[in-house]
Amino acid sequence: MALPVHKWTMIIDLDKCTGCGACVVACHAENNVPVQTEREITRLRAMHWIRIERYWAGAYPGVQARFLPVQCQQCGNAPCEPVCPVWATNHSPTENLNLQTYNRCVGTRYCQNNDPYKVRFFNFFDPTFEDSLTNQLNPDVTVRCAGVMEKCTFCVQRIRRAEEDALAQGGALKDGDVIPACVQTCPPGALVFGDLNDPYSQVAAMLKEQDQRSFRLLENLGTDPAIYYLKGGPSHA
């Protein structure tokens, strides 16, 4: 049986994003991302697989905040992939995902240098979780040791579970079966996830409909990201 070819895609509607940060928290909980101390964060070791970039537009008093959620863009032509000497990061052509093999990584950190979005995170120390947090680590996701790279996986563990469930029930994967943690959590529903190869999926419909507003981050670099942003108007934050 040939595997179905997916093109996992996310749409981020910047008009709907309020910059609340719920997606960041959900991602930490789902993917066992350690919470860094204040000291580490001031030393540029902040670790959030998805982050809300806040930019100020305009001058005081007419200043406005613009929010830009940024995570691994799951590029179709990812710059981080070819530079890895040990294949720790490689491409899944059947899913259009950038896979990260934690236990193959030796920590040359070359991928991060060549990553224009700076969405790869290096474990500078072994991760520590407070007692209460250790009890709620997600068993589906590896806890990464010191010296390896990690990044957003589009919640690959959820994709796998949905595939297995669909297989067990004998049906195909339906639109909406796979929902990454950030998409699930987003209160205003700014994030939409789905398979772009499925012409009836929500993402395919939205992209067709919202064609005028859609752009991709640093598209000029030729990375072919799988995350589409929909332009936002002026916010009132």
Next chain:
Amino acid sequence: MPEENASRPSPTERGLPYWEQPLPEDKEQAEQENKARKGNLLLDMRAPADVNRYMMDPMRRQSRRFWVLCVILAGGVFMWWSAWLYQAINGLGVTGLGRPVMWAVYIVNFVYLIGIGHAGTFISAALRVLKFEWRRPISRAAETVTVFALSMAAMYPLIHLGRVWKFYWLLPYPNQRQLWPSYHSPLLWDLTAILTYFSCSILFAYVSLIPDIAMMRDHTTGRWQAFYRIFALGWRGTEKEWAHHETTQNVFSYGIIPVMFSVHTIVSWDFAMTIQAGWHSTIFGPYFVVGALFSGTGAVIIALIILRQTMNLKFFLRPEHFNGMAMLMLVLSLTWDYFYFNDYLAPWFGQAPVDKTLYQLFQHGAYAPFWYTMLICNALIPALTLWSKKIRTSLPALFIVAVLVQVGMYLERVIIVPLTLARNELPFSWGVYTLQAPETIITIGTLCFLILAYIIFTRVFPIIPLWEVYEGQALHGLRKVGRYLLHLKSAE
């Protein structure tokens, strides 16, 4: 008439006719000969026993200061290993690395040391091929710099690994999991090039060392003789052996030059193959090679000056050699200026936002002290000083210039690696790198190891290739034709 011949004994006095008397001393000719000998080592032929002694005396007796220096350097090496162990146990968090700046001092040191390692090959192989005769006494000092600098440079990719205990995953070895490194990655090209260059350099240095080891074997007794006997490989100095030696050296000289060019080109590709602004430059290959030769020549000059002063090698290392090396450095400085200008101009003209940010930082921002110091040390100072022969042959002045060149070239790599990485396309991810103690200790420690290995090497093996000097002296010579002194050079 009688007054004119007053000093000369008359033939009748000595009882000999004048044509049988010895020629009177020609002071002018003697002066000329002295000058020629002083100005050119290859014309200053002495008894081989004397020359061997000039080399071996400083190797035999060591002052107390030498041993104190060795202990201090060994202490530095111990600190390096401790710091490395501390870093490996705790994780790379003990360094100053952060999110946009994932490579910093370790990679700077790596590039710098590989650069130093280029001079040896260039001086001994390229100048040999081009028949620069003045390189004869300095070639081994340069090769030794290459070997030890490369061995330290090869440490840095390991030091900088997140999980150093898994370093062998980078090697293409057959394994049960059927995993193979990715040859898409410039790091693998790098590894291949450096290992090739390192093994070639060791062999090249060793082949040229064999006749001198044999000389040492013949001039020592006891345990040292046994030691030299192993490494002399039974060299006897027959004509056949010399012919083979010559062929091997020629093959190595021609073969190692492309390897040398490939190494630093590939090191530059570690940067040039990325899409990072300031790195993505097509001229990085030749630019890095020239920079490497430039800093390497400076490093060899520093080593030669120190060797000459501490080991009393005034017979071998003369102003002519420093003059030649300084001219080489000047030419390389001008070439570096040309390539740097090329590398700088295109992004400046393009005015892409990231490049603009970087260039503002260089010209009048936080990076200005680094940038201007680099330009002054690499371009301005050599160009202002090295035109003068007085400065080229004055050791203190040349020493200062060579040290400044090292500073400039080190800063160049600092600018390329941590400073450029700190700026990227998305301003949200900008950051500033700060140096931390383990990185400083490891940097100093590897430098200590380099110096320690070098000074021990100079005491165990002759740092001047005596056979090359003898060969040069045999090929050159002074002949007296009447009152005329003729400088002969036989075709090789």
